[in-house]
Amino acid sequence: MVWTNAVIQGILLGGLYALFATGLSLSFGVMRLVNLAHGDLAIFAAFMTLSISTTLKINPLVALVIVVPAAFIVGYILQRLIFDRVVGVDPAFQIVATFGLGIVIQNALLEKYTADTQGLNVGKLKTSTIKVNDTIGIGWLPLFTFATAVAVLGSLALFLQHTKLGRAFRATSDDADAARLMGIDIKRVFAVSMALAIATVALAGVLFGSRSSFDPFVGPARLIYAFEAVIIGGLGSLWGTLAGGITLGVAQTIGRQINPQWGELFGHCVFLAVLVLRPTGLFGKVQSR
């Protein structure tokens, strides 16, 4: 039964990882941009939520109605001001620009909030559990996180499949120059995709901050999990990202079940195994470009 519990907890944790990875998958899928500041932007959102919930005396999850739209706008502006300049050029420029942004965010957070660890107080939701039996308990917060991830990914999938803008996203992802020949403003597509990416990672950051402590420097570790989830699931596949997040989450909880120190190690090992055995990921397509 403890193994069943480990798998269940892993699946729920995978929802959080998938949420972290969704934006990364979207920005890479649409414009081949690897945003190394992705994790730092999540933590930035967590700190913003901390300030808003403290100032307005509201639950951090309620503050999401302010933080997520604000993150959308921040993403749009970041794309127009910074990322547009490094899309489609030497990837080294992407690395420098996004890594640099990450460092700026970390140091700005350090300046404002110090290096002290913080947490978002979501009240009873953090500790409430559905007790299935003596060994299996499902926390409401992890369940809410997982449901949020499924809802976000499902909404994005519907958006991409059934809207005019979603069609433009897919066309731009396939061939940006051909998309321009269809009259698609690819700069706008890029900006909206980055806005969505930052909005989803802000959501992930707040949910992460609701279940774990955080400080200005934990962003890069979130970035690595997000990368691993994207690559395990397969580049360019949204549902693959969920599968990747779940695979990573289950590997970590099983590892932790064997030895409390082995959780992250197991996750990284599964990631490496997927890279070796199936480099395109579980649901990735090999595309000739």
Next chain:
Amino acid sequence: MSEPLLQLDRLDVGYGDFQALFGIDLHVAEAETVSIIGANGAGKSTLLKAIVGLVRPMRGDIRYAGASVAGTAAHKRVAQGIALVPEGRRIFPSLTVEENIVIGGDVGRPGPWTKHRVLEAFPLLTRLLKRSGEGLSGGERQTLAIARALMSNPRLLLLDEVSLGLAPIVVRQVYEAVPVIKAQGTTVLIVEQDVNQALAVADRFYCLLEGRIALSGVPGEIPKEQITQAYFGMPASGGRP
């Protein structure tokens, strides 16, 4: 005399330090079909890329419908009525055939070309609508690329190497679409290596040689030997271009 629909004035185009086109002067009148012929590397595709805005000119001007579009973004030129069927078709593989058709009309002008009208003109596509853009034959891809471009109801349609890689029978079928397109009043500019095919449908032609216009005129009025010489840049030796 009214201004041509498209006019290029002393156009220089290049990529970085490499200059591909030198002082191109060219005009296309409304409802005219003009072919641009030339050997591989003559700069034909670069010329079309400059006209649609995928490459910025180094010098010179591109005037379309009486106004300069040299600084206009590619996506805005589509809305103004310029559409390109690109070399290599560039079909979107993650979209279905139907989505590939519809996306051509998402931005564009109102006009006679609707999804229904396009499928009437290219019935081959009707049975492929739900298929992915991936895995189509060369002829199907070319037909789809033309249908997709027509969906924006272009005033000026540019066809880049539409015969490339296609079987002769398929090339003939593709070129049979040109009179249908012309009948709607669309101006057509064709870039082609297949000289016979290009001259057969054109009202006028230009021959490019190493980035410069080597010859222009009306097919049938210019001796074939002269065209061959302009095409290869050397005196004709009895062979066909």
